[in-house]
Amino acid sequence: MRKQIEIKVLIYSAILCLWGVMAVISTTAGTPGYSGLYLKQLIAVLAGAGLLLFLRFFPYKVLQELSPVFYIVSVALLAAVLITGVEVHGGRRWLALGYFYFQPVEAAKAAVIIFTAYILEKRGGSALPALPLIAVAALVLAQPDTGSVMPLIPVYGAMLALSRADTRWMGPAVIALLTAGLVLLLESYLQISADTVLRVRYLMFFLAFTGIAVFLFSEARRLNRTLRWRSFTLLALLIWAAAGTGAAAAHSLRPYQQRRVVAFLVPDMDPLGAGYNTRQSLLAVGSGRITGKGLFGGTQTQLGFLPVRHTDFIFASVAEELGFIGAAGLLTVFFLLLSQFAKIIERTEDYGGRLIGTGIFTLFLTQTAMNIGVTLGLLPVIGIQLPLVSYGGTGTVIFLGLTGIMLNINKRTEVIGG
């Protein structure tokens, strides 16, 4: 079983990496100045494969013990990038290392996962383990690179949820976050469209919903006396407060920011503005139809309509050139790889190993889901790599390294579990 899992993981990640190199070749071939990129990607894959093999054999427990050092180094690198980083598109994200550029945030993600697992196992609690994340988030947001830290929030949430820490507060927190986010979206939309009818309708919906909730709760309470009005009231207050916060945040946004938030809801509203990327991505994906336009044949990809097609929108390019068959195939490989990761976590009995595994699994899953969600117009545009496939040396090396750690955890499952 253990062996089977390992072989599958190796095969799936190899497919993803090679598919990625192929996609980078296709997306950069027609763009002068991008011609050498696939070589860099290939070198990164080879380096990552080396790291994978190394970590496959290097005990993750030792890694966990060393994690404070990794963490401090990666924070130092993040600080360094703020000072001496290469500026591209108004953000400092890279450190120049000769032929290569190093993206410290990718390494920091790995360090945060392992260090958080370390704290959770050593000290427990739910506030202290959040510190590594908060420090890294602060430094990354200063670059500014919001997209890169976002996946760390669900990573931390998942690790905490599966830890021994008291997590009863997490349910309400997730509800509050979702409410605030939803209201932020709706309010931004209303601010732009000035749709008073919709505004009235959604206020009424909110009131009606509260009323129904109160009714249901009182009915439930009649059946089960142990339900407390106090906790229900607190929850209701929390939701109202979250909604208020969301609304306030929407109103404090500048119009162009509101437009960007809304653009993914209605990409056609502003085809050349904020919705441009989503629209071009949808055109690329949709026009690929069943069999695609052929490698190097995608008009959206090859003529430059698809933005950052070798990184953030590489999946759209695959969908355009290889069609539903190709895109669904790529999705399937991701699904299979993540299933193997989930299996490893289920089979692991070591606390630290489960925490690290959960972190790695969630990071993989979140980045994949966010990237593909953006490409398919299900999420607003967030710049984020598709693990192992997108162009990006640091990310590829780190994700292969994390896969190596997963294999190491897998290797030890039955030994520890007995």
Next chain:
Amino acid sequence: MPGKSYYFWKDSFRREALWFRPLIAVLFGIFFLRLAQLQLVRGAEYHRLAESNRLQRFSIPAPRGRIFDRNGEKLAGTRPSYSLYISPEGLESGQIREIADKIEELTGRKAEKILSRFYSPRRLPFGVAVLASHLTLDEILILEENFHYLPRVFIDVDPVRDYPYADVFSHITGYTGQISPEELERLRKFGYRHRDRIGKSGAEMVFDSLLRGRDGYREVEVGASGRHRREMRTVEPVPGDDILLSIDRDLQLAAAEAMEGKTGTVLAMDPSTGEILLWISSPGFDPGTFTVPRSSLEYLELFEDPRHPLFNRPIQGQYPPGSVFKLVTAAAALETGVPSSREYKCEGEITVGHDRRVFRCWRDSRHGKIDIKEALADSCNVYFYLLGLELGPGIINTAAREMGFGKRGQDIFPGEKTGILPDPGWKRAHIGGGWNPGDSVNMSVGQGFILSTPFQVLRMTSMIASGGIFMRPSMLKLVVNPDGKLSESHTPTIEGSSGISPGTLDVLRRGMEMSVESGTARFLYSPVSAGAKTGTAQNPLGDDHAWFATYAPADKPEIAIVVMVEHGGYGAVAALPVARRILMEKFGDRIHAKAD
């Protein structure tokens, strides 16, 4: 290892970790469905959108057909116009300013104007902007010499409409302009597109569907940045058809020369075919004004000119016909049984009605006892006053309608007026009061409330000359395809015959011929025999309008002419010489033939 809590934790962890696989199953399920929706369900739609994203169509305008006169002389054509363009790609921000300044230095065209054109949002494909249009030859030479100072600037040629005779044929050819939103609304289903040029008046408008041809296009694959361009296919434009009009350039030029400085109308028609030979509404305008962008002041001058050059006088001007209407009164009398030998005595004036109004003849020396032909020939007012009193408005109106008054007379140009044929009912409705004998007197000589267009007078003259036949007025003679083949030729058609009997028309013609021989039109000195009727119409706006209607040769008419000079005074003085000039142009060579 703490035993109990360890197992509790272990179980809870197991339980929660078991959510992972269902979670990814649901998430990837959503992605699969979305992918299927985009690629399988809506794939065709997105494919079409992606195609229009990549392919741009650039229209290639079809060369507009030319307009010729009946002998193949060009009245409207196309000439090249040179414009200065810039393709600003790769240009640095400050450079356009330098370029504009350099152009001002070289040509004197204002740099500000050039810059404002550059920054105007209306750009051509690939961001190309027009900096200056309608370059003169001198400008082209000096610009080409200095092209190394003008990066990414080039000169290109566009076809523009050219009217070699400026204002002479203005109301015949009309002019072209950019299609208006209303026209587009109406014509979209015929393939007209935004920014098309379209005929706005005259033949340009009426025959636009023949002249315009069909635009072609170039389909170009264009990348997002515009840097990538690849020609995919070209559909060549189909040039418009050339048309030959029935207009005779030489007659028109001669008439225009004779009308120089005068306001009014000159029309001529072939009575045997209905073909219009000349059509002057004076003053005219230069149709080229609308082709070459002029200053708004020049447009204003044209639109605000008190003599209304854009007004199509032959069909839109309504005037009292004056004495040319005596032909109608005479016909009315003869048709109701008054013998052509009926004589009245002209004492120079008559007194009519209870208020004893006095109506005078134009000649103080009195005509004495005359018959109807003599009265026509010398245009005796008193004779027709007495006829009018005898006939009354009803009978005169019936004859007038038979002879083409009170209704539209052609279907070539739109906007035609019908004039007014007054009767007691009309007077009650529009003026008030009853019909007085004085109104009949006025009407008998084409004065008072009656109004007619010059075209109506032309139709009447032509009908009399042709012996009672109304030919359908036409201006289009031939249509020639771009490959030189004749695609359509006009055949004269009879519209109908007037209800006036041949005997009556004989009398009218005799009277008109006597007018040329010895009457009011005796100074016509036509090179061939002719019949004519003069008119001098009083009007409340100023000096009398001068009318002259004629046909020639008398025995077998080839041309009917109407001249109308606004406020020209006597018809025989102001209008007759114009008709004479046309007759000389047309029949001048027959004098020599006769001398031989």
